[in-house]
Amino acid sequence: MRVALLPLAAAMLVLAGLAPAARAEEAGHVKVVKGTVQIERSGQKLPATVGAAVQSGDVVTTGADGSVGITFLDNSLLSAGPNSVLVIDRFAFDTTTHQGAFESSLQKGTLAVVSGKLSKASPDAMKVKTPAAVLGVRGTEFLVRTGDGKE
Amino acid sequence: MTRPVSLRRITGGASLGLLLLAGCAKPARNDLYVLLPSQDGHASGALTVESGSKQTTLDQPYEAARVKEPGNVEPGTVTLEQVQQAFGPALAAQPPRPVSFTLYFLENRDELTPESRPILTQIVAEISRYPAPEIVVIGHTDRVGTLARNDALSLQRAGRMRDELVKAGVDPARIRVEGRGEREPLVPTADEVAEPRNRRVEINIR
Numbered sequence: 001m002r003v004a005l006l007p008l009a010a011a012m013l014v015l016a017g018l019a020p021a022a023r024a025e026e027a028g029h030v031k032v033v034k035g036t037v038q039i040e041r042s043g044q045k046l047p048a049t050v051g052a053a054v055q056s057g058d059v060v061t062t063g064a065d066g067s068v069g070i071t072f073l074d075n076s077l078l079s080a081g082p083n084s085v086l087v088i089d090r091f092a093f094d095t096t097t098h099q100g101a102f103e104s105s106l107q108k109g110t111l112a113v114v115s116g117k118l119s120k121a122s123p124d125a126m127k128v129k130t131p132a133a134v135l136g137v138r139g140t141e142f143l144v145r146t147g148d149g150k151e
Numbered sequence: 152m153t154r155p156v157s158l159r160r161i162t163g164g165a166s167l168g169l170l171l172l173a174g175c176a177k178p179a180r181n182d183l184y185v186l187l188p189s190q191d192g193h194a195s196g197a198l199t200v201e202s203g204s205k206q207t208t209l210d211q212p213y214e215a216a217r218v219k220e221p222g223n224v225e226p227g228t229v230t231l232e233q234v235q236q237a238f239g240p241a242l243a244a245q246p247p248r249p250v251s252f253t254l255y256f257l258e259n260r261d262e263l264t265p266e267s268r269p270i271l272t273q274i275v276a277e278i279s280r281y282p283a284p285e286i287v288v289i290g291h292t293d294r295v296g297t298l299a300r301n302d303a304l305s306l307q308r309a310g311r312m313r314d315e316l317v318k319a320g321v322d323p324a325r326i327r328v329e330g331r332g333e334r335e336p337l338v339p340t341a342d343e344v345a346e347p348r349n350r351r352v353e354i355n356i357r
Contacts, residue, residue, distance in 0.1 A: 031246035031282045051283030067244035071285075071357050075249040081241035112241040114248070115196070132182050132221045133202040140196030141187040142209075143238045148180055 025055045027091035028072035032079065036063030060086045062109065076102060076116035076126070084109025089129075093118055105129040111144040113137070180218055183237060185229055188212035190248070200224055247281055249357035253337075254312065256350040259295070259304070261311040264347075271312075274354055275319040285357050286321065288312050290330045293349035294342050298332060306330030312352050 030037075030052045037048040040059040046052070048060065054070050062068055062084045069079040074093045080086050085107040092100040098121035106128065118125040119139050126137040130146035186209035189195045197210040203222025209215065213234070217225045235242075252274050254267040263271070278284050290309030292301040309328045317323045336349040 029283055029285065032244045034240075034244060067240045069244040069246040071246045071249065075357060077246050077248070079241050079244040079246070081238065081244070084241075110238050110241040112238060112245055114190075114245070116249075119196075130182060132180050132218045133184065133200050133216075133224070135184065136199035136201070138197040138199075140198055141189055142198045143183070143185040143187060143234065143241070145181070145183040145237055147182070 025057075026053050026073070027056055027058075027088055028054045028070050028076075028078075030054060030068060031071050032067070032069030034067045035065030035082070037061070037066045037068045054088060056088055056091045058088045060084075060088070072102070072116060074098070074100070074102065074116035074118040076118065077112075077114040078104065079112045080106070081110035081112075084111065086111060097121070100125060102126045103129070106144050106146050107131060108147045109145075112141075113144070114141045115139055179220060182218035183229070184209070184216045184218075185234060185238075186210065186212060186214050187234075246357075249355065250277060251356075252277075252354045254352045254354065255347060256308055256352070258293075258345060258347075258350065261304070261308045271315055271319075274356070275316065275321065278316070278321055278356055281356055284321075284325050286316070286326045287353075287355040288316075288326060288328050289353045289355070290328075291335060291337070291349060291351050291353070292333050293344065293346040294333045294336065294340055295345050296333075302330055302332035304330075305332045308350075308352050312354065 030048050030050055033048050033050055038061050039046045039048050039052065039054065040061065041055065048068055060068060060080065062080055062082055064082050067079065067081050069077065071077055072091065087105040087107065089103040089105055091102050094100055098117045100118050102118050102125060113128065115126055115137050119137050123138050128135040128137065128144060130144060132146060184198065184200045186195060186198045195210065195212055197208055199206060199208045200216040202218050202224050205222055205224040207216050207224050207226045213228050215227050215229045217227060252270060254270055255264045256262060257264060278286060288309045290305035292305050309330055313326050313328050316326060337351065338346050338348045340346050
C-alpha cells in the first residue's frame with residue numbers, strides 16, 4: 001500500500017508545484033538566443049534569455065546581430081532573424097481540446113513559422129499579420145519577410 | 152510685372168518638390184511570403200496571403216507571394232538559395248521540433264514491458280538536445296477496472312517514469328506529470344477489455 005501510494009503522492013506534489021507557472025497569459029518559452037534580443041512587456045525591456053517565458057502582449061525585438069527562437073505551448077515554433085519586431089498579439093490554448101487562438105504580427109524583419117496543435121485543430125486559429133498583409137495558416141511551415149523597400 | 156510670375160514658378164516648383172517627396176516617402180515594400188515543405192512527412196498545408204482586396208493561396212513547396220505595395224500580391228516561386236539568403240538567420244534560430252514517445256506497461260502495474268525499457272535511455276538522450284526542455288509525462292490505462300482505480304494507476308505510471316528520468320539526471324522542475332486514466336485509449340474498446348496498446352505513458356518533449 002505504502003509503495004503504491006508514494007509515486008502518486010510525488011506526482012501530485014509535482015503537479016501542485018507546477019500549477020502557478022501555468023498561468024493563463026503564458027504563451028511559450030525562448031529556446032534560442034543569438035546576439036541582442038529583448039522582450040518588451042508593459043513598457044519594460046527585459047533581456048531575452050533561454051528559458052524565459054513569453055506572454056500574450058509581448059513585443060520581441062532583435063538587433064542587427066540578433067535572432068531568437070520561441071516554442072509555444074501548442075508546439076508552434078516561431079523564429080525571427082536580425083532587425084525584427086514581433087508582437088504576440090494573442091495566445092490562448094486549451095491543452096485538452098486544442099482549441100484557442102494564436103495571433104502575432106511581424107512589424108519588420110524576417111520570421112520562420114512551424115504551426116502547431118492550434119492550427120491543426122482548427123484552420124482559422126492561427127493568423128500572422130504584417131503591415132501589408134494578413135496570413136491565414138492551414139497547418140504548415142512558412143517564411144515571412146516584411147519591411148519598407150529600403151531595408 | 153515679372154515678379155508675380157517668377158513667384159508663381161517658385162511656388163509651383165515647391166509644390167512639385169513636395170509631391171515628389173511624398174512619393175518617395177510612400178512605403179514601397181519588399182515583403183516576401185514563402186510556403187515551405189513540411190518536415191514531418193505530412194502534406195504541406197496552405198498559406199493564404201491577403202493584402203487589401205487581393206489574395207493568393209500558396210499550397211506548393213517554395214511557392215511565394217511578393218507584396219511591393221499594399222493591395223498588390225504577386226504570386227511566384229523562390230529557390231532554396233533565395234530562401235537561405237533571405238531567411239538564413241531566422242531558420243538557424245528555429246528551436247528543436249517537439250517530439251513524443253510512447254512507452255508500454257505490464258497489465259495493472261507500473262512496470263514497463265521489456266520492449267519499452269530501452270526506449271527510456273533513448274528519451275534521456277533526446278532530452279539533452281533541448282534548450283530549457285519542457286517535459287510532459289502523461290499516463291494512460293486500458294479499460295479493465297474502475298475509473299477511479301485507472302485514474303490512480305495512470306498517474307502512478309507517469310510518476311514512475313518521472314522518477315526514472317530524474318534518476319537519469321533530468322531536472323525534476325522541468326517535468327510535468329498527468330494521468331488520464333482510461334479516458335483517452337489509443338485503441339477504443341468496450342469497458343473491461345484488456346488492451347496492451349492502451350497501457351501506456353506518453354512522454355512529450357519540447
